[in-house]
Amino acid sequence: MPDAAVTHSGRGPGRILVAVYGVLALAATGRSILQILEYFSRAPLAYVLSALAAVIYIVATIGMARGDRASTRVALLACTVELVGVLVVGAMSYAVPSAFPDKTVWSHFGSGYGYVPLVLPVLGIWWLNKVRHAGLRADPDGARADA
Amino acid sequence: MLLPLTQVLVAAAALLTLMALAYTLFDRLIDNWLLGLVALVELGVVVQLVTGLLGIGTLEGHRATYAAYIVTLPFVLGITTWGAIKDKTRWAMASVAVGAFAVIVMTLRLQQIWDIYA
Numbered sequence: 001m002p003d004a005a006v007t008h009s010g011r012g013p014g015r016i017l018v019a020v021y022g023v024l025a026l027a028a029t030g031r032s033i034l035q036i037l038e039y040f041s042r043a044p045l046a047y048v049l050s051a052l053a054a055v056i057y058i059v060a061t062i063g064m065a066r067g068d069r070a071s072t073r074v075a076l077l078a079c080t081v082e083l084v085g086v087l088v089v090g091a092m093s094y095a096v097p098s099a100f101p102d103k104t105v106w107s108h109f110g111s112g113y114g115y116v117p118l119v120l121p122v123l124g125i126w127w128l129n130k131v132r133h134a135g136l137r138a139d140p141d142g143a144r145a146d147a
Numbered sequence: 148m149l150l151p152l153t154q155v156l157v158a159a160a161a162l163l164t165l166m167a168l169a170y171t172l173f174d175r176l177i178d179n180w181l182l183g184l185v186a187l188v189e190l191g192v193v194v195q196l197v198t199g200l201l202g203i204g205t206l207e208g209h210r211a212t213y214a215a216y217i218v219t220l221p222f223v224l225g226i227t228t229w230g231a232i233k234d235k236t237r238w239a240m241a242s243v244a245v246g247a248f249a250v251i252v253m254t255l256r257l258q259q260i261w262d263i264y265a
Contacts, residue, residue: 012238019227019242023249026222030215038211114252 007135008067009075009128017127018065020120024113025057028105035102043102049089050104053117056082060124069135076128083121086110090118149198153258156191160250163188163224167244170237177231177240185228185243188250192220199257208264216253216260223249 006012032050040047056078063075090109093100100107110117163184170181199217206213227246231239 011234012236013241015230015234015236015238015242016245019230019245022226023223023246026219027215027253030219031212034211034215 007131007138009063009072009131010065010067014064014067014127014131017120017124018061020116021057021061021064021124024105024116024120025054025061027113028054028057031105043100046100046102046104046107049085049106053082053085053105056085064124064128067131069132072128072132072135076125076132079121079124079128082117083125086117086121149195150258152191152195152198153254156188156195156254157251159184159188159191160247160254163247164244164251167240167247171241171244174237175240176235176237177228177243181243182228185224188247189221189224192224192250192254195254195257196221199261202265206261206264209260213257213260213264216257220250220253220257223253 006014008014010018028050032047032054035047035050060075060078060082063071063073063078086106086109089104089106093104093107103112105113105117109115163181166181166184170176196217199213203210203214224243224246227242231243233239
């Protein structure tokens with residue numbers, strides 16, 4: 001399989017992840033800008049979290065698309081924050097529904113977006129780790145200098 | 148928003164999704180046929196953007212989501228297709244399929260908001 005040799009997170013199957021992340025980044029950014037401009041006072045917590053999610057999607061998209069070692073690490077961090085975010089906000093939106101009168105990307109574990117926000121960070125972390133390890137195997141010296 | 152336009156747009160985007168998936172499976176790269184279909188879908192998306200923005204005043208709720216989606220839509224296929232032209236691999240074709248599928252979902256969501264709030 002040629003996939004085993006992919007060491008750039010934005011190449012190979014990573015292209016699909018970049019595309020999906022890009023779409024989510026655009027959708028989340030657009031939505032959150034308008035939410036904050038139009039009716040921020042209605043659900044400040046939810047809208048701040050929406051904006052945070054949007055920023056994280058943008059960071060993950062760019063990090064994954066750039067694909068050098070530092071970018072991959074940044075994207076991995078973004079995906080981890082994203083996974084924690086969707087789990088915490090998802091659980092909170094069920095436990096304290098009054099704090100989330102309006103839907104956000106992460107509320108109810110991303111059910112409004114077909115649970116894509118829940119599945120995506122898992123796929124992202126898996127893929128980025130795979131790429132990172134392939135990169136370490138291919139260039140162990142660079143890894144030592146980097147560490 | 149025009150229902151017939153939504154129907155044509157969703158049908159064209161569905162065809163594009165299938166075609167891009169088939170190209171991915173059979174390891175074919177982007178060609179004029181696929182590019183033509185992308186252009187057709189993009190045309191529909193832009194017409195919908197214009198009609199949708201003109202009619203946004205009649206919406207009684209979810210205006211923010213509606214505006215965000217309708218403005219985002221033209222970029223989705225634009226960016227993924229640009230990627231497929233620059234990087235000629237089967238995975239880039241798969242990302243066009245992802246973009247086309249996103250167009251279907253977002254267009255249906257727009258129509259849903261329109262049906263409820265307009």
